[in-house]
Amino acid sequence: MAMRVNPTRMELTRLKRRLKTAVRGHKLLKDKRDEMIRQFIIYIKRNHQLRMEVEDELMRALARFARAKAYMGAQKALGELFCPSRAASFEIGKRNVMSVDVPVIKHTGADDKIELPYGFAHTSGELDASVMEVVRLLPLMAELAQVEKSCNLLANEIEKTRRRVNALEYVMIPETEDAIKYITMKLEENDRASLVRLMKAKEMLMEA
Amino acid sequence: MKNKIAVVGGRDSVMLFNAAGLEVRYASDGKAVEKAIHALARAGYPVIYITEEAAEKAPEAIKMYDREVFPAIIPVPGGNQPKGLGLRNIKKNVEKAVGADILFGEGREQA
Numbered sequence: 033m034a035m036r037v038n039p040t041r042m043e044l045t046r047l048k049r050r051l052k053t054a055v056r057g058h059k060l061l062k063d064k065r066d067e068m069i070r071q072f073i074i075y076i077k078r079n080h081q082l083r084m085e086v087e088d089e090l091m092r093a094l095a096r097f098a099r100a101k102a103y104m105g106a107q108k109a110l111g112e113l114f115c116p117s118r119a120a121s122f123e124i125g126k127r128n129v130m131s132v133d134v135p136v137i138k139h140t141g142a143d144d145k146i147e148l149p150y151g152f153a154h155t156s157g158e159l160d161a162s163v164m165e166v167v168r169l170l171p172l173m174a175e176l177a178q179v180e181k182s183c184n185l186l187a188n189e190i191e192k193t194r195r196r197v198n199a200l201e202y203v204m205i206p207e208t209e210d211a212i213k214y215i216t217m218k219l220e221e222n223d224r225a226s227l228v229r230l231m232k233a234k235e236m237l238m239e240a
Numbered sequence: 241m242k243n244k245i246a247v248v249g250g251r252d253s254v255m256l257f258n259a260a261g262l263e264v265r266y267a268s269d270g271k272a273v274e275k276a277i278h279a280l281a282r283a284g285y286p287v288i289y290i291t292e293e294a295a296e297k298a299p300e301a302i303k304m305y306d307r308e309v310f311p312a313i314i315p316v317p318g319g320n321q322p323k324g325l326g327l328r329n330i331k332k333n334v335e336k337a338v339g340a341d342i343l344f345g346e347g348r349e350q351a
Contacts, residue, residue, distance in 0.1 A: 072337050079330055087322045094317070097256055110251065113259040120261035122243045124286045126309060133309045137287055149259055166260040173316070174245075177287045181312035183330070187337040188307060 037211045039218035047215065051208045058200040065193045068130045072186045079183050082176040089169050096162035103156040112150040112159065120170055132189045134182035139171040248276045249291030253318035257289070270297035277301045277313065286310045291318025292325045 037043050101109045125136040148160055247257040247264045254264040263285070265276040273294045278301065280288050288311045295302060295315045302313050315325045335341050 069337060076330060076334055076337075080327075083326050083330065087317050087326065090317055091322060093256060094253065094319075101252075106252070110255050113255045116259055116261050118261040120245065122245055122287075124243050124310075135286065135309050135312055137312070162256055163259045166256045170260060170262075173289070173314075174287070177245075177289070177312045177314045180314055180326075180329070181309070183333050184306065184312075185309065187333040190337040 037215060039215045039222075041219070044212065044215045044219070047208055047212050051205065051212065054200055054204050054208060058197060058205065061193055061197045061200065064130060065190060065197055068132075068186060068190050068193065071129055072183065072190060075179055075183050075186065079176070079179045082172060082179055086169065086172050086176050089165060089172070093162045093165040093169070096158045096165065100156045100159035100162060103158065104154070108154075109156075109159060112155055113163070115149050118149075118167075120167075122174055129182065129186065130189070132185050134185055135178055137174045137178040139174040244285060245287045245289065246280045246285045247289045247291075247316075248273060248280070249289075249294045249318045253291050253293075262289075267294055273298040274301040277305075281305060281311050284310075286312065288313045289316045290314070291316060292323045293318050295325055296323075 037047065097109070103109075104112075121140050123136070123138040123140050126133050127136050128134075148163060150159075152160075245262050247254045247262050248267055249264075250268050251266045254266065258264045265280065267273040267276045273290070277288060277290070277298060290302070290313055292315050295313075305311055305313055315329070317323070317326075331341055
């Protein structure tokens with residue numbers, strides 16, 4: 033037996049109360065874990081899909097940009113992009129998913145109107161296309177950031193919760209049950225001992 | 241909290257984001273990447289995109305913000321080929337949360 037306890041009635045009541053709390057906590061945490069995993073799976077599927085999409089599109093934009101650099105010369109192409117003519121704006125917030133704070137990131141800039149930060153005279157069309165593709169990609173990238181961070185935070189929380197559930201299920205609850213059993217048995221034994229002592233004493237009194 | 245988003249990476253790969261209106265920081269070696277991440281986090285940027293090349297050079301700095309809600313540090317491909325760092329992170333999360341890679345098991349066989 034791992035837990036050393038005093039075999040007293042007070043200790044027994046205390047342990048029984050503790051066992052009740054542990055069992056209830058275990059049930060609650062288990063439910064929390066199950067629901068978090070359900071949510072997590074929804075998020076992670078979206079995360080996977082978004083990441084594939086964003087990586088794909090981004091690769092295409094970067095490849096176009098590489099071609100533009102080849103046409104115009106790297107220095108010039110980079111120079112044209114140096115001064116942005118638009119500022120991307122985002123809405124940032126927080127949301128609570130199963131007691132985990134997760135970020136909310138939304139692209140709010142207008143994406144129908146795309147201004148290029150340079151004139152068309154000395155630049156390649158590939159450059160325009162690559163910049164526009166990245167601008168079009170911003171809402172998706174914002175969602176990717178939101179979903180990926182949410183997954184990360186949820187995964188950490190799930191791990192923590194699972195550890196707690198296991199600790200309760202395999203350590204705390206069995207140990208407390210053992211201790212309760214030990215105390216009940218010890219008390220019963222004491223009862224029997226005192227009964228036998230009384231009977232013996234009575235017998236001796238009768239004889240005398 | 242700012243409502244701007246920053247990008248960290250090599251000069252060639254992040255210039256496109258500059259034109260799209262994001263804030264960019266050039267960083268090519270590990271120290272510079274770390275410095276950029278910490279500076280941006282302190283400045284309150286909620287999201288930092290980082291090219292995979294840069295992310296591989298400063299894993300500790302990225303790990304430091306793992307448990308915070310902001311900033312979200314998100315790897316994006318920066319070179320010619322995605323290195324799969326983002327997908328690896330997704331898999332890691334699945335394994336951490338569920339205990340086994342139950343969703344993309346078939347993807348691993350192809351890789």
